[in-house]
Amino acid sequence: MxxxxxxxxxxxxxxxxxxxxxxxxxxPEPDATIGRTRGWLPDTIDRWNASRPGRGVGGxxxxxxxxxxxx
Numbered sequence: 001m002x003x004x005x006x007x008x009x010x011x012x013x014x015x016x017x018x019x020x021x022x023x024x025x026x027x028p029e030p031d032a033t034i035g036r037t038r039g040w041l042p043d044t045i046d047r048w049n050a051s052r053p054g055r056g057v058g059g060x061x062x063x064x065x066x067x068x069x070x071x
Contacts, residue, residue: 005032005039014045 006014012022028048030038 003032003041005030006042006045008038011040011045014042015049 008022009019011027012019015022028040028044031041031044032039
């Protein structure tokens with residue numbers, strides 16, 4: 001049975017993002033390369049995605065402190 005790899009476009013679909021957004025991600029090293037085409041095993045992408053930090057890591061911008069009487 002042949003090994004099936006995910007293309008860049010298929011990785012984007014699997015993660016639910018557009019390819020433009022995926023281009024900004026630091027993806028793991030591909031499991032296969034043919035010419036300039038990269039391919040990842042589904043398990044490689046799933047493990048990488050599970051280990052990525054969640055949304056809001058780092059705390060973001062500090063909130064303004066409420067002054068007395070502000071709600």
